[in-house]
Amino acid sequence: MSNLTNLSSEIFKCIRCGACRAVCPTFGEELSEIAVARGRMALIEAVMGGELALTDAFEKAVFNCAMCGACKANCPSGVDVPAIIEAARAELVEKKRSEGLVRFLARKSLKDKKSLDRAFSLMALGRAAYGPLAATPLAKYLPYQYEDFKRNFPKIPRKPLSKRIPPVSRIRHAKGTVLFYAGCVINYVYPEIGVAAVKILNHAGYDVAFIKEELCCGKPLLSLGETEAFRSVAERNVSLLMGVEADYIVSACPTCSLTLRDEYLKILPQSDNAAAMAAKVRDINEFLLHETDFIARLDAAEMIITYHDPCHLAHGMGVKKEPRELLDAATLGGLVEMEEASRCCGFGGSFSFLNYELSGRIANRKVKNIIKTGAPAVVTACPGCLMHIGDALRQSGADAVAFHTLQIFEKAIKK
Amino acid sequence: MASDLGKDLISLLSPQEVVSGPEAAVLYGGDSTRISGRPEAALRPASAESIRLVMEYAARERVAVTPRGAGTGLSGGCVPAEGGIVVSTERLNKIIDIDQADLIAVVEPGVITGALHSAAEGLGLFYPPDPGSSAFCTLGGNVAENAGGLRGLKYGVTRDYVMALDIVLPDGRTFKAGSRTRKNVTGYDMARLFTGSEGTLGFITGAALKLIPLPEAKAGFLAAFDTLEAASEAVLMIIKSGITPSTLEIMDSVTLKAVASFSGRNDLDYGALLLIEVDGSEADVARQSGRLLDALKNSGAKELRQAKNAAEQEDIWAARRSALTALARISPSVILEDATVPRKEIPAMIRAIRAIAEKYGLLIGTFGHAGDGNLHPTIITDLRIEENKNKVKAAVGEIFDAALKLGGTLSGEHGIGIMKSDYMERELGAAGVEAMRKIKDALDPQGIMNPGKIFV
Numbered sequence: 092m093s094n095l096t097n098l099s100s101e102i103f104k105c106i107r108c109g110a111c112r113a114v115c116p117t118f119g120e121e122l123s124e125i126a127v128a129r130g131r132m133a134l135i136e137a138v139m140g141g142e143l144a145l146t147d148a149f150e151k152a153v154f155n156c157a158m159c160g161a162c163k164a165n166c167p168s169g170v171d172v173p174a175i176i177e178a179a180r181a182e183l184v185e186k187k188r189s190e191g192l193v194r195f196l197a198r199k200s201l202k203d204k205k206s207l208d209r210a211f212s213l214m215a216l217g218r219a220a221y222g223p224l225a226a227t228p229l230a231k232y233l234p235y236q237y238e239d240f241k242r243n244f245p246k247i248p249r250k251p252l253s254k255r256i257p258p259v260s261r262i263r264h265a266k267g268t269v270l271f272y273a274g275c276v277i278n279y280v281y282p283e284i285g286v287a288a289v290k291i292l293n294h295a296g297y298d299v300a301f302i303k304e305e306l307c308c309g310k311p312l313l314s315l316g317e318t319e320a321f322r323s324v325a326e327r328n329v330s331l332l333m334g335v336e337a338d339y340i341v342s343a344c345p346t347c348s349l350t351l352r353d354e355y356l357k358i359l360p361q362s363d364n365a366a367a368m369a370a371k372v373r374d375i376n377e378f379l380l381h382e383t384d385f386i387a388r389l390d391a392a393e394m395i396i397t398y399h400d401p402c403h404l405a406h407g408m409g410v411k412k413e414p415r416e417l418l419d420a421a422t423l424g425g426l427v428e429m430e431e432a433s434r435c436c437g438f439g440g441s442f443s444f445l446n447y448e449l450s451g452r453i454a455n456r457k458v459k460n461i462i463k464t465g466a467p468a469v470v471t472a473c474p475g476c477l478m479h480i481g482d483a484l485r486q487s488g489a490d491a492v493a494f495h496t497l498q499i500f501e502k503a504i505k506k
Numbered sequence: 507m508a509s510d511l512g513k514d515l516i517s518l519l520s521p522q523e524v525v526s527g528p529e530a531a532v533l534y535g536g537d538s539t540r541i542s543g544r545p546e547a548a549l550r551p552a553s554a555e556s557i558r559l560v561m562e563y564a565a566r567e568r569v570a571v572t573p574r575g576a577g578t579g580l581s582g583g584c585v586p587a588e589g590g591i592v593v594s595t596e597r598l599n600k601i602i603d604i605d606q607a608d609l610i611a612v613v614e615p616g617v618i619t620g621a622l623h624s625a626a627e628g629l630g631l632f633y634p635p636d637p638g639s640s641a642f643c644t645l646g647g648n649v650a651e652n653a654g655g656l657r658g659l660k661y662g663v664t665r666d667y668v669m670a671l672d673i674v675l676p677d678g679r680t681f682k683a684g685s686r687t688r689k690n691v692t693g694y695d696m697a698r699l700f701t702g703s704e705g706t707l708g709f710i711t712g713a714a715l716k717l718i719p720l721p722e723a724k725a726g727f728l729a730a731f732d733t734l735e736a737a738s739e740a741v742l743m744i745i746k747s748g749i750t751p752s753t754l755e756i757m758d759s760v761t762l763k764a765v766a767s768f769s770g771r772n773d774l775d776y777g778a779l780l781l782i783e784v785d786g787s788e789a790d791v792a793r794q795s796g797r798l799l800d801a802l803k804n805s806g807a808k809e810l811r812q813a814k815n816a817a818e819q820e821d822i823w824a825a826r827r828s829a830l831t832a833l834a835r836i837s838p839s840v841i842l843e844d845a846t847v848p849r850k851e852i853p854a855m856i857r858a859i860r861a862i863a864e865k866y867g868l869l870i871g872t873f874g875h876a877g878d879g880n881l882h883p884t885i886i887t888d889l890r891i892e893e894n895k896n897k898v899k900a901a902v903g904e905i906f907d908a909a910l911k912l913g914g915t916l917s918g919e920h921g922i923g924i925m926k927s928d929y930m931e932r933e934l935g936a937a938g939v940e941a942m943r944k945i946k947d948a949l950d951p952q953g954i955m956n957p958g959k960i961f962v
Contacts, residue, residue, distance in 0.1 A: 103890065104838045108538045109578040113620070113641040122596045122616075123550065124533040124577070125525070133542075137532040148527045167831040168838075 094178040094185070094318075095139055102139070102175055104168045105132040111162035111172070116435035117155055120452045125152045128162035128172045135179050145187050153179045155446060157439030157453070158314055159402035174357075180316030193444045194315050201275075201307040202320060208251075211279040215247035242447065243482040245280055252278045252285035253303040260289045265298040269378070270337035270371075274347035275307050276474035284474060287501040288343050288375060294504050295383035300335050308350040311441045318358070325355045329365050339382065340368065343375045343497055345404035345473050346440065352408070374404055376414040376472055376496055386420045389503045395424030396499065397466040399457065399480060400433035401473030414472045414496050421503035429460045429469075436471075438479035454483035461491050472496045511546050511569065515591070518559050523551050534592040537577045537584050540839075541924055545572065545586040549593045554614075554672060554711035560593060561709060562678030564954055571676075572956045573705040575616065575647025578639045580842055581923030583651055583704045587958025593709070595646050601625055602712075609717045610669060610686055615646025615710055619653075622715070632720040634661035637919070638830070646710050652702030654919030659877030660750045660785075661718075663919065665701045672712035673700060676950040686714050699945070704921050705956040707949045724752065724785035725795050726819040729802045730776040730809040734758050734860075734872075737778035738853040740805035741876045744782070745849065747801040749794045753783040754877030758856070761829050761871040761884075768832035774825060776808065780876070781826050826873070830884065833871045839889040841898055845909035846880040846918030858908035859883045866901045880918035906932065922960045930960065 095102070111128035112118050118127035125134075131152055137143035153176060162172045183189060200210030252273050259268075269292050277285045292299045309324035328351070332340055342348040352372040359365040379385040398418060404410045411433065419426050437443060437453030457480060461469045469484075469491055471477055481493040515524050525534065525548040536542030546569075551557050564571045570590025577584055577594075586592050595616035603612040604625060611622055611633065619633075619640040626633045636655040637643055643653070649671065654663040670684035673696075684690060684697030700707055731737040737756055744754065757765070757779045766774040780802075784794040795812070802810055813819035834840045847855045856872060859881070863870040874882035883905055887894045906916050906929050916926050916933050930939050943961055947953075 100838065106538060106834065106840055107536055107540055107577070109576050109639065109642050111642075112576060113618075122599065123525075124594070124596070125529060129577075130533045133532050133536065134529060143528055143532060146527065146529065148529045152529070168834040168840075169831075 094181040095135065095175075098175050098178050099139065101171050102132060102136055105129065105170045106168055107133070108167060110165055110167055114161040114165045114434070116157055116159060116161070116437060116453045117449065119434075119456065120449060126155060128156075131156060131176065132170070132172070135175060138179075145183060150183055150187065150189060153183065155449070157402070157435050157437065157442045157450070159435035159439060160406035161402065161433070161435065164406035177313055177316065180314070181318045182316070184316035184318075191445075193441055194317070197311050197315055197441065198317055198320055201309065201312055201324065204304050204306060207275065207307060211247060211251070211275070215249070219246070243485045245478060245481065247280055248282055250282065252282035255282050255286055256289055256301055258301060258303065260293055260299040260301075262293045262296070262298060264296075266296045267338040268298040268300055268336060270300045270302070270332060270335050270340045272305060272308075272332065272340055272342040272347055272351065273301070274342060274344040274474070276478065277344060278305070280478065281474050281495070284343060284495050284497050287497045291379070291385070291497060291500050291504065292341065294388060295379055295385040297383070300337055302331055302335060305331060308347040310346050310350045310354070313350070313354060314441050322358050325358050325365070329355060329359065329362060329368055333364050333368050337371065339373055339378060340371045341373050341375050341378045343472070343495065344475070345374055345401045345408060345410075346475060348372055348374045349403040349407040374408055374410050374413075374472070376417055377408070377410050379500075380413045380417055386417060388505050389421050389500070390505045391421060391423045392499070392502045393424065394422040394468060394499070394502075395427060395466050396422055396468045396470045397427050397429045397461060397464040398432060399429070399436060399461075399469055399471040399476060401471055401476045402435050402439075404472055405433045418470060418496060418499060421499050427464045427466045429464045431456070431460050436476045436480050436483075438475045440475060443479060450479070451483065454479055455487065458483045458487050458489055462489055466491065468492050468494055470494045470496055470499055511591070514563065514567075515547055515549065515560070518563055519549065519551065519556050523549055523556055525550060534574060534577075534594060535586060537579045537582060539580060539582045539585070539923075539925060541582045541585050543586040544589060545592040546589050547591045549591060550597050551593060551595075552597050554598070554674070557593060557709055557711050558674050558678060558680055560591065561674045561676065564591060565677045565952065568952055568954060570954050570957050571709070573646070573650065573709050575644035575650070576618070576639075576642055578643045579647065579651060579923065580844070580920040581651075581917070581925045583921050583923040583956075583959060584647070585924060587924055590954070595644060598711075604629060604631065604717070606631070608686055611715045611717055613645050613713055613715065615644060615649075615712065617645045619643050619645055619648055626717050627720055630720050631717040633667065633715060633717055635664045635667060645713060645715070649701050649710055649713055650703065650705045651921040652919070654875070654878075654880060656753045656755065656875060658875055658880065658919075659754055660752045665698060667716040668697050668701045668713060669716050670714040671697050671700050671710050674709040674711055676708060676952065676955045684714075702921070704923060704959050706946055706959055707955060709955075721752075721785035721787070723788045723791040724783055725791050726813040726822050727782040727795075727798060727802070728809075728811040728822045729780045729782065729805075729807040731779070731806070732777045732808055734778040734856050735853050736806055737780050738856055738876065740780060740802060740807065741852060742850055743801045743805045744798060745877070747797045749784065749797050751782045751794070751798070751877060752785045753781070753875075755781040755826050755874065756876035756881075757781070757826065757829060757873040758871060760869065761833060761873045764832035764836060764871060765825050765828055768835055769824070769828055771825070779825070781822055829871070829873045833884050833886050836869065837886045837888050839887050839894075841885040841887070841902065843883045843885070843902060843905055844880060844918045844920045845883070845905050845914060845916060846878070847909050847912045847914030849877070849879045851912040851914065852876055852879060852881070854912055855881060855908060855914070859905060862901050862904045862908070866897045868897060868901055870901075878918075879914065903929070924959060927960055927962050930962070
């Protein structure tokens with residue numbers, strides 16, 4: 092129980108007020124105490140007190156959380172629910188040794204660069220073979236039937252970002268060097284966003300370094316309770332990233348930023364390098380607004396947009412106004428706020444692979460809020476949200492299209 | 507879950523309405539008091555008819571039934587003190603109708619209070635009761651506990667908006683208490699009897715709630731004082747000036763310090779703060795604002811701020827909204843009391859709370875609805891330490907005594923539940939408690955409706 096006992100004071104802080112019911116995306120769909128932070132805390136406490144065994148229902152409750160952190164951000168007592176859920180998952184992995192396809196694949200493919208490359212090439216193949224059939228009635232005759240089969244996944248390009256940009260993209264009179272950390276989704280699924288990032292960071296006055304061998308940040312492993320695998324990835328990433336001279340480490344994936352900045356410190360508390368690295372980490376929107384005059388270098392493009400707050404950016408890093416200010420400057424039509432802009436889109440990384448049906452219902456609520464604004468484009472600052480919202484928009488037949496903030500900034504760069 | 511009970515309930519309802527497994531008792535056993543009982547079964551009915559079936563079954567089998575809204579209560583009202591069946595209304599969350607001619611909202615009991623606020627306001631209408639938990643508590647729970655909130659001074663409490671209730675009696679029969687008409691003297695006022703009955707007389711499966719037109723304008727003010735006494739005197743001067751603010755909140759220095767350190771503000775270094783809002787027509791708001799400012803100037807306020815726009819308004823209320831949060835961050839246990847006194851006794855009550863805090867060496871932050879005498883002395887402690895439990899119990903008892911001595915009441919808005927049943931006789935005397943007891947026994951002779959509440 093050591094994973095949890097370390098957090099017993101944190102768990103005791105939950106006063107059961109129920110404030111999380113207002114913001115929890117899984118509760119919003121299930122309307123059930125087993126699907127909300129408060130209920131999960133009660134179950135975890137019961138397990139720690141010996142009242143409840145590590146039952147299957149307990150396991151489901153603990154893994155049925157999108158880890159969006161809205162509960163923590165809105166909790167009167169500031170209970171670190173995501174950390175407690177992660178600890179409970181680690182406990183389950185240790186004691187119950189549950190295995191599943193998603194867990195198996197994550198452990199096998201996220202551990203090093205070669206496996207990552209291989210996993211995403213396989214995904215690209217799968218997407219190419221199955222993608223066109225997925226939306227047709229023929230889908231049910233295909234040999235591989237998985238819960239999230241109908242996912243409208245973007246095409247995975249042949250050439251990942253690591254084959255598209257050099258180790259350093261220099262400009263004249265650079266103010267310094269930014270190390271761009273792409274993360275898996277940008278590297279393999281949306282390399283064009285990585286290319287845009289380099290262009291934008293250059294435009295903002297910085298040289299951009301990039302590590303072709305960068306590893307997955309490891310967040311999926313942490314979320315799945317694979318603590319040891321996560322520790323190993325964290326250690327190797329810290330030495331990789333600290334091996335490059337840079338003033339800042341910038342990512343356009345908030346999950347990566349949050350993991351590099353906060354989670355490595357927790358798993359490697361003794362590491363001075365992890366601490367030095369954490370101090371350099373910024374989300375790209377945060378970086379552009381606070382550390383550069385990028386906003387003055389934009390020519391607003393004719394566009395009406397709405398904005399979706401990525402959970403790890405808004406709840407995890409507290410970055411809400413930065414992307415809005417930049418988007419406001421980058422678009423002429425301006426930003427139309429949607430209702431519940433900071434409510435999870437339902438992706439949650441491994442969550443959507445473990446619970447695609449529930450994650451889809453959460454996404455549909457997001458789609459409704461997007462449609463209500465009448466904006467033809469929804470912009471977000473996370474490639475995971477982009478993938479998931481794009482999927483939900485296409486499946487619902489909505490006209491709105493999803494973009495990453497960098498895709499909007501790229502259009503608005505002064506020529 | 508006792509196996510027979512579990513089987514019976516599954517055959518009575520649909521499987522989705524029965525929470526299965528040993529997890530059910532853990533999930534549906536507690537509320538915001540952190541007191542927790544263990545039900546033998548937990549249900550999530552999908553219709554009022556299911557609730558009726560459950561009551562009928564419970565009456566036949568003599569099993570206890572505890573109704574539950576969102577489980578946000580502060581008195582243990584939905585805690586299954588004697589086991590039995592917990593019936594959660596969380597799935598019954600539909601606003602059935604908002605009638606713009608009759609100015610009535612018809613709701614299922616599990617509708618979130620804040621959802622009715624938004625729905626009504628979208629139509630230019632207003633449902634004033636706004637308990638602090640309005641973003642996640644339910645209207646059924648609000649009616650059962652007669653919840654109050656920030657707007658009590660001008661607009662009253664939940665009771666003042668209940669027109670009619672759909673009731674399932676403890677024997678499984680149903681009737682409608684009250685009606686959709688403003689006037690109704692057909693027999694006893696049963697809707698009022700069930701409002702605030704804490705689920706001890708019957709199960710509320712639906713409500714018709716009164717709405718009013720949404721005030722067209724409002725204005726917000728902040729007044730800072732050197733001492734809590736000066737602030738509470740100012741409350742009386744405001745009322746005497748002939749206006750009724752829609753909210754009139756007070757925060758003491760303990761609370762202000764907590765808020766300052768929690769939100770990094772450096773503009774809260776005062777002995778006490780009043781936050782005031784007036785609403786009405788544009789002209790009326792101007793008139794009230796003038797009188798309010800005059801009263802505050804004469805009251806010796808050290809600083810006076812009027813919000814010039816929505817952002818400043820928001821800034822003023824942010825301090826109040828984070829009061830409980832800020833206090834809760836200091837220590838893991840929070841005991842939020844709601845003893846209430848006649849308005850003119852607020853200065854005396856505040857002095858009494860101070861003395862009690864000092865006597866027991868407890869940190870007590872006081873904030874609350876000064877306008878209606880409903881204070882929230884909030885004890886910040888760590889209840890994992892045995893000694894603290896005893897201190898808190900003694901201090902709470904003394905807070906109740908102080909409120910009663912000043913002509914007040916044990917509970918302004920949280921209810922008696924399990925927390926305060928020991929103290930009922932101090933306020934009502936033996937005869938008063940017995941009169942209530944007789945009503946309870948007449949309607950629920952088997953004692954199956956939320957047993958263990960209100961009465962010892």
